[in-house]
Amino acid sequence: MRWHPHGYGGDRRGPDQVKRDGWRETGLLAVSIDDDRLTWPERELVRQLGEKLYGKMKEETQR
Template identity: 70%
Template sequence: MRWTPRGYGGERHSADRIKQQGWRELGVLAVTIDDERLTWPEREMIRQLGEKLYGRRKPGKVRP
């Protein structure tokens, strides 16, 4: 029997699952500005909040 510390090996969680846990457990919201599940007004609100809190994004920056 092999024992590995928590976080090493085992099941990997999807990015959406990690974001969901962050919201539910910590109240942290991680949103991609171009998430297709959001409407234009919702994306615009996210953009404005991001600029207010962290400043403007660098021009030409595209999601990898």
């Protein structure tokens, strides 16, 4: 018999499910600038919003 404390064990949500739940429950949007589901103009908008809110990315992480 296995015993797990409350909140441990069971199924974990995947990263996309966590993002989906965050958007639907709290209005929080987490978007990768490299998401293949986005068109170039959409990725550019995400990049511009990120720079406006948080500043430019470091050189080694820029695309």
